[in-house]
Amino acid sequence: MKIAILSDIKSNVYALEAVLSDIKTKQIDVMLNLGDSFYGPIEPKATYDLLRQNQFINLLGDEDRKILESSLAQLEENDTLRYTYNNLGDDVLYWIQDLPFEKLIGADYYMIHGTYLDDTAYMLEDITSGKAILRDDKKILEIIDDITSTFVMCGNSCLPRCVSLSSGQIVINPGSVGLQAFKSDTPPSHIIENNTPDASYVILTVEDNTYSVEPVRVAYDYEKAALKAEENNRPDWAYSLRTGKVLN
Numbered sequence: 001m002k003i004a005i006l007s008d009i010k011s012n013v014y015a016l017e018a019v020l021s022d023i024k025t026k027q028i029d030v031m032l033n034l035g036d037s038f039y040g041p042i043e044p045k046a047t048y049d050l051l052r053q054n055q056f057i058n059l060l061g062d063e064d065r066k067i068l069e070s071s072l073a074q075l076e077e078n079d080t081l082r083y084t085y086n087n088l089g090d091d092v093l094y095w096i097q098d099l100p101f102e103k104l105i106g107a108d109y110y111m112i113h114g115t116y117l118d119d120t121a122y123m124l125e126d127i128t129s130g131k132a133i134l135r136d137d138k139k140i141l142e143i144i145d146d147i148t149s150t151f152v153m154c155g156n157s158c159l160p161r162c163v164s165l166s167s168g169q170i171v172i173n174p175g176s177v178g179l180q181a182f183k184s185d186t187p188p189s190h191i192i193e194n195n196t197p198d199a200s201y202v203i204l205t206v207e208d209n210t211y212s213v214e215p216v217r218v219a220y221d222y223e224k225a226a227l228k229a230e231e232n233n234r235p236d237w238a239y240s241l242r243t244g245k246v247l248n
Contacts, residue, residue, distance in 0.1 A: 003204040004028045005174040007113070007155030008061070011040030011084065012178030012241075013047045015199040018220035019177055020054060026203060034155035035061025035113035038096065040178065041080050041232035042225050044087045048095075059111055060099035061155065062119040068097055083232055108206075110149035114156045117143075120186070122157040124173055127190040132159055137166050144169070151204065151211075158182070158192050160200050162213045172213060175200030178225075179237070180244035196244040197222040 004023045009016050023031065033056045038044040051058065067084055075082045085093075101119065103111040115121045123143055125132035135143075140163065144152060152171045160175030180194040194200070198217040205212045222241050229237035239247040 001029050001206050002027060003109075003206070004031045005034070005153055005172060005202045005204060006032065006056075006177050007034035007036065007174050007201075008158050008176035008178060009033070009037045009047055009051075010063075010176065010178035011038055011042040011044040011047050012199075012225050013043040013050055014222070014225045015178045015218075015220050016047060016050055018218045019199050019201050020050070022216065022218045023201075028203070031056045032111060032153065033058045034111060034153060034174070035059040035099075036063045036155060037061065038088060038092075039063035039067055039081070039084050041083060041229045041234040041237055042178070043228065044084045045089065045092065048088065048092050057103065057105070057111070058099055059103060059113050060096065060101055060119075061113040064096055064099065065119065068093060079233055104149065107148075108150040110147050110152045112152070112154050114154065115143050116145060116147070120156070123152075123154040124161050124163060124171060125157050125159065128188050130188065130190050132157055132190065132192055134161070134163070140171060141165060141167060144171070151206075158200075159194065160202065160215050162202070162215070170211070170213070172202055172204065174202035175215070177201060179240060181240040181246045183236075183246050191246050193246055194244045197242055198244075 070081055113119050115123050126135050154173050158176035161173045163171045177199045183191050198219050201216050203214040226238040226241040236247045
């Protein structure tokens with residue numbers, strides 16, 4: 001079985017289109033989307049339309065949840081949040097509301113956006129230093145807690161990683177389809193940079209008792225996304241979309 005694992009599309013329909021084109025050349029059996037699909041200054045509704053045109057198993061990410069929970073005051077204060085909310089429309093928001101927080105597929109495949117206790121947290125990275133540092137085996141096992149699936153798939157940090165644990169479990173973060181760098185001011189403030197504009201996803205192949213994890217980078221017309229971000233007053237996003245770095 002070949003599984004395409006995606007996460008953190010972040011309204012970037014242009015990157016998603018390129019990833020789907022790549023997937024369709026690789027005889028994929030199942031497509032998984034780990035959430036944070038819609039928030040962003042690019043094309044939230046078009047991203048939704050493309051997801052619905054393809055057979056994804058979708059999760060709710062923390063940014064998806066925050067769209068649903070936004071107050072009038074937050075919508076007034078946050079231009080990007082307001083743009084996302086209005087661009088999606090009521091019917092899409094109702095659909096997002098029904099997305100699961102986590103999903104277990106059989107016994108061997110567990111999907112989560114962040115962690116079981118906190119959808120805003122990173123499962124694999126410690127950010128207390130301001131940078132994303134890979135956690136040690138013991139800490140990751142503590143975070144996974146009683147999840148016994150062989151393959152644990154998470155997103156949120158936008159950093160592609162595959163970590164083999166002493167338990168025999170494999171934790172996979174496919175990185176981000178839509179945004180390769182950002183600065184978060186939510187304590188502890190930190191920076192994520194992939195130093196490339198290319199979209200990221202992972203192909204997990206499982207046959208009998210063997211598996212392989214293939215990280216994939218896909219080039220796309222990031223200039224279209226960057227121009228849309230600039231149109232919506234997000235030069236920081238535009239810079240990150242073009243470079244995979246954070247605007248200083």
